[in-house]
Amino acid sequence: MHHDLSGQSAGNEALNPSAQQQRDPHRGPAGKGGGLGAPRDINSRFELIRMLVAILIGIAITALVIFAVSDTPLESLRYMFIGPATTPRYFFNVLELMLPLVFTGVAISLCFSAQQFNLTAEGIFFFGGMVAAVAAITTKLPDGLHPFFCILLAGLAGGVIGAIPGLLKYRWNASELVISLMLNYVCFSVSMYVIKNHFRDKDAGAIVSYLFEKTAVLDKVVAKYRLTTGGVVLAAAVCLLAYLFMYKTRWGFSVRAAGANMNFTRYTGLNVAFAVIGSQVLSGVVAGMGGAVEMLSMFTRFQWAALTGYGWDGVIVAIFARNNPRHVPLAALFLAYLRIGADIMMRRTGVQMEIVKVIQAIMIVLLVAESFLAKTRHRMVVREATRESIVAEEVA
């Protein structure tokens, strides 16, 4: 692979010597990497800088706040930022929290890539958990197969729900955002209704379902912790498949084209219906599976009483991952690490874990604010443009 690519870029230069001159010396040969990824130029370099700066500012402000509110600021900071890496238990906690974020992060990335602001992932995650719970209570299947059957069912249900805003958007141009927000309540209420009225274990105190069949629960990686092998494998598979779909297939291409310019997508004869509806269906499938994996990893009966919030977190993950499923694991890990760190800090030093919301909020605002560092970007652009002009002059 590597050999081919370097051979090819050498070929390019042989064919087009002048391209070498125009090329930015910092960037290396053109065509490196290859494929149809996001554009790679001054913009993408700038976006990376912007993200790092946003993260640094978020962390710096958090540190300041901790100094202001904590009696033992240094200790608090240590728990917050290093704590999760200090013991296996904490680290497994991070991984356990990371898994649902990977699923919802991929789900949100899929529809955001097509500029479809469908936030049903929140409701579908919950609904998927319910579907998996019901299947885990009512069906009997062999050990290895059972959980995957439940997860598949939840994925299908998620796809069907995801199709609703997609179809309404495609057919009547109804706002998928508004519809998805309302659907979240529907998902929640229907799920609670089903559990309360049909599967509630009246012997247990709270509103919880009957116990799942033993065969339906996913196996742990290490007996002590709740992280499950099936969950990890599925999460990795979902990221990989979503990445291949988005960047290596013609269907994913139409999704990204739609995200960039819907007129263009229609005009070039790409499949607009697929871009709009398909992206939201797939997003629903992934979110539904995520709910099921969470349910069959962390619990032995359905015991959610409120929406989990993982769907909203998926939005944060997607923003950090730039809607690229390949970057979702890292983004999810980052967010999970911060959350667990804040939790440890709270338990050890009493600084409220809401502090993590502050970091999140600051970083998100900085990332989505177009004008943050716009001056820096402008300077980079100006430098590039004037340099090109000088080169052009020398050539002429």
Added chain:
Amino acid sequence: MEEILRVEHLTKVYENGILANDNVSISVNRGEIHAICGENGAGKSTLMKVLFGLEQPEQGDIFVKGEPVRIQSPSAAIKLGIGMVHQHFMLVDRLTVAENVVLGNEPRRGILIDREAACRVTEELGRKYNLEVDPTALVADISVGLKQRVEIIKALLRGAEILILDEPTAVLTSQETRELFEELRHLRDAGHTILFISHKLDEVKALCNRVTIMRGGRTLGTYELEGLSKSDISRMMVGRDVVLKIEKEPASPGAVELSVRGVEYWSELGKKMIDGVSFDVRRGEILCIAGVEGNGQRELVELITGLRSGGAGSAKLRGTELLGRPIRAARKLGMAHIPSDRMVYGVASSQSVKFNILAGKVEDARYTGKLLFRDRAIDRDMEALARAYTVKCTSADQTVGMLSGGNIQKVVVAREMSQEATLLVADQPTRGIDVGAAEFIRRRIVEMRDAGVAILLITADLNEALELSDSIVILHGGKVVAYFADTRALTEEEMGYYMLGVKSQTPEEVEGAVHAS
């Protein structure tokens, strides 16, 4: 001569990295009509926007009456006595002329606008500068020429001493142009300074005292117009002698590829925009649809290419109906389309050059297997296409939005012309791009014709229409008023008569556009 405005070493870079003004310097005297000439994209509008405070420069100094100034907003410009008449009017259609004139600094009676005072002011100014308008007319009801006059009055009321007019004649009839020139001379004689932008050299020669020439974002210099010929100016504008001759053999048309019959279209307001248009495009010929803007060619081409729905009649590509079917279907049948608005339709500007050229070929077996793309073939061929179409980019991974207009157009052309099409609809293929790129694109169009592709050309550039096409259909008021099977004997003048509705052919002559039964 007293200098009223001076710009030194001004540089402006847009967000997309385009260096629109590159070390620009200019000096303008009080009481002159100063022309700024340059091709599309030379940076004229940008310079004017900087002077009017609409854009902020990166570098450079501006002096008004000898004082260094910073013009951070249009209101700052107005305070300095600089006014601007925009290419697109900034008037409120539902208000009267007088109300528009005073908008923003209305004379008041209590909390209400004093309409009488507004009318009085408008009329007074009109009388003083020979700019007559009816102050009580609704702006929606007046002609384009009058709207422009209202804009000028507006600027004068705000105390403009320096008046910027950015391509004011582009939207005017020749009668209106003559009137505008009278008004401008009158203003000059009253002591105003006028910056006049145009690339119509006759106008510049007729009206202006001096001219500053811009090319590729730079100023080449300022010259007295006396003693300067039109060809001198045009040579400086383009940087070489303009050859608008296109080398091509006479066409040898083959079978009918696209056949348009009785197409009609009503606008949303119920106006009949296209009225029974019929013609054929054969393989190996370039047929041009010409007409003054607003005579139906926009709607016609959008109906044929599927961007617009709702027409009646038929347009068949090798026998298959196109009207009312998705673009996807037409593309599969072999239609390629260079759209007139490259930013709206032509590109996904946040994606890479590679991505943009590949779109439309994603189902091609060379580039995709059953499931996955063939990345290697894509990289190789898209890079090669970008190079073959001389797209100036650092690599095919560069964002399209960062390229200049001409290079963005080349990306569009590279995609559409590599589509293995049997019909190419080229809608204003060279609008707003530099001569070099335009020439390249025209040559490619001829090559495609010679390879047997049917080409439907829509252009507002008469010269291009005559030079590039083999035959011409002229639309006026939504109808075909003329068909010329051979353009070699046709002149721009003759075309003008038909386009303006002065002449029209007999129905039998027009029938010539229809080749098959």
